[in-house]
Structures are given as C-alpha cells and as structure tokens.
Amino acid sequence: MILALESSCDETAVAVFDPARGIVGEWIHSQIALHEKHGGVVPDLATREHLRHFGPLLERARSEVGFSAVNQIAVTNGPGLAACLAIGVASAKSLSLALRAPVAGVNHLRGHVWSPFIALHAEAPGEFDARLAALLPHLGLIVSGGNTLLLTLDAQRRVTVLSSTRDDAAGEALDKGAKLLGLGYPGGPLVEKLAATGRPDAYDFPRGIGRRDELDFSFSGLKTSLRYLIEKMPAAEVEARLPDLCASYQQAVVDALVRKTRAALRLDEGKFRSLGLSGGVANNRTLRAALGLEAQRVQIPFLAAQPKHTGDNAGMIAFAAWADSTGVDHTSQFALGVTPSLAVA
Numbered sequence: 001m002i003l004a005l006e007s008s009c010d011e012t013a014v015a016v017f018d019p020a021r022g023i024v025g026e027w028i029h030s031q032i033a034l035h036e037k038h039g040g041v042v043p044d045l046a047t048r049e050h051l052r053h054f055g056p057l058l059e060r061a062r063s064e065v066g067f068s069a070v071n072q073i074a075v076t077n078g079p080g081l082a083a084c085l086a087i088g089v090a091s092a093k094s095l096s097l098a099l100r101a102p103v104a105g106v107n108h109l110r111g112h113v114w115s116p117f118i119a120l121h122a123e124a125p126g127e128f129d130a131r132l133a134a135l136l137p138h139l140g141l142i143v144s145g146g147n148t149l150l151l152t153l154d155a156q157r158r159v160t161v162l163s164s165t166r167d168d169a170a171g172e173a174l175d176k177g178a179k180l181l182g183l184g185y186p187g188g189p190l191v192e193k194l195a196a197t198g199r200p201d202a203y204d205f206p207r208g209i210g211r212r213d214e215l216d217f218s219f220s221g222l223k224t225s226l227r228y229l230i231e232k233m234p235a236a237e238v239e240a241r242l243p244d245l246c247a248s249y250q251q252a253v254v255d256a257l258v259r260k261t262r263a264a265l266r267l268d269e270g271k272f273r274s275l276g277l278s279g280g281v282a283n284n285r286t287l288r289a290a291l292g293l294e295a296q297r298v299q300i301p302f303l304a305a306q307p308k309h310t311g312d313n314a315g316m317i318a319f320a321a322w323a324d325s326t327g328v329d330h331t332s333q334f335a336l337g338v339t340p341s342l343a344v345a
Helices: 032-036 043-065 082-099 108-123 125-133 170-180 187-195 220-231 235-240 242-267 285-297 314-325
Strands: 002-006 011-018 022-030 072-078 103-107 138-143 148-153 159-164 274-278 302-304
Touching (some): 002 314, 022 108, 032 043, 043 082, 072 082, 072 108, 072 314, 108 125, 108 302, 159 242, 170 220, 274 285, 285 302
Parallel strands (some): 002 072, 072 103, 138 274
Antiparallel strands (some): 002 011, 011 022, 138 148, 148 159
C-alpha cells in the first residue's frame, strides 16, 4: 500500500492507495476560505497551514485505515510553492523513518496526467493493465490555475509534453478575469456560475495565438481585452451585463483549449486511442462537454478526472507513484521531473 502526501500549494492532502482495491482513504484540508480574503494564495499563510494540518490529517488516516500495510511513501516534490513542498517532503521523510518505508518523489503534473485513470482502475483493479493498454497512446489536457499543457502518454507509459502556455494558464486567466469583474476568489467557479445565465456570443474576445496547427496556448491577450472592454463601460452596465461578460469570457477560454486539442488530434489522425482532461479547471462543465464532443467526433473514449481528483489531491499522487512503477519501460518515466524512489536510511 502507498501512503501519499500533497502540499504543493494551498491544499493539505493525504491518501492511502491499495493496488488491489484502489484508493481506500483520502483526507484533505482546504485553505480557500483563508486565502479568499486576500484575493489569492499567500505563500507564508499556506506554509503555516500545512504545518498545522498534516499532523491531524495523518492521525485520521492512521486511525481510519491503519498504516501497518504501508510499504511506500509518495510525496509531491514539485512544481509548487517551495516552502509548502518542503513541509510535505519533510513529513514524508519522517514517516519513512517511522514506517520503515522508502519515499518516492512524484511530480505534481504527473499526478494530473494519471488522475483520469483512477476511476478506471477502481472499476476493476485486476483488469487495469489490459484496459489501459487499449487506451494508449493517450492525449491529455491539463488545465489548472498554474498550468495548461497538452501531452501524450504512450504505450510504455512515457509522458511527452506537446505544448504549454506562453504566458498565463487558463485557470489563472479565469481567476484574473473574475478579479477584473469584481468577483471573489477563486474566480473560475464564480465566472462559470454567472456564465450559466449569460450569452457566450455577447462579446467577441480573442481566442489565442498562432496558426490552427500550432499547439501553444496564450491567454494574456484575453485578459487584456476584458480589461480594455470594461474600462469603456459604465460601472452600472458592467454590473448589469455580468452574466454575458462571464459567458463570453469563459467561452473564449474553452474555445482556445478545444481548438488546440483538436489541432493535436489532427496532427496525427487516428494515432490517439483516448482523450483525457484533468486539473482544477477540468471541473468546468462547459469545457468537459466541449472536449467530450471532440472525443466523440474522432470516436475515441473521453476520460475526465473525477471532481475530487481535479484539484490538488493526494489520491492522484499515490496513483501516479504506483502506475509509473508498473510501466513496461520505466527508464524514461521522468519527462515531467519525477524522481526515482528515494530510500531513506
């Protein structure tokens, strides 16, 4: 069994994964309420909260599922806020000494790569390898507040990054757009809520950069376009048109993401056997529906991470540690910075 810790940003998370059963327990402390008053994550406060909450979460995990069968510790080792990551790594090393289990560092983005497959494993753990093989090569889209990536997962479970954003991540663009509109934090869900009653074609926002066959993302121009638009509008009009502004702004983000994903699918027609969506913005229903239609268009399965595994969570860290270790070729598994298992004396 694998005991996993995640502390890359503002979520303190613990999970226990059993390859024969799946994730047997997950515990998380969210700091959203704390950072909301500051309009974003404050690193020093986030670090303090990790220090306060790892102990109680681990105690809950130990009392509810036990650690006697744990034979590996997995911990997020980047990317993320340095001080927050350090708390998780230090905790993992302490647990390694206490449980006499080696520590494996897991790249946070690899956790997102594997998160759409967690539910597939849970359905039939004993059949996972065969079912996974039928879905590879896989095209994945990670969309979060800090990252926007298109990547492939091949038959040897190697990850190759196809493209990323040249400036803002999609989630960051949604949060900053919400801030410009006077909404709270985190902004993405608030934009989505207001967009539900607005017209996505009310305003014409830019859809990114490059030719249709270029895969890099860009969202800084979108944010600037919104700023210039609302600067020309009376405050009362902005308030009255919030649903339309949110719907149009959100649609521009979704269209850019779908356009680049479609381009990746077309670059090598028929290569991919599945399409995946993960990261915090993967909870957006408009985006999930649009990518589902893309998968349907090319007749491949669409795998979206479950809502509880879209944000920062330890379940995906545990699963990634296990899935990578069981790959056919484990010599090239670290394209996104995963470190090999680190035995702690």
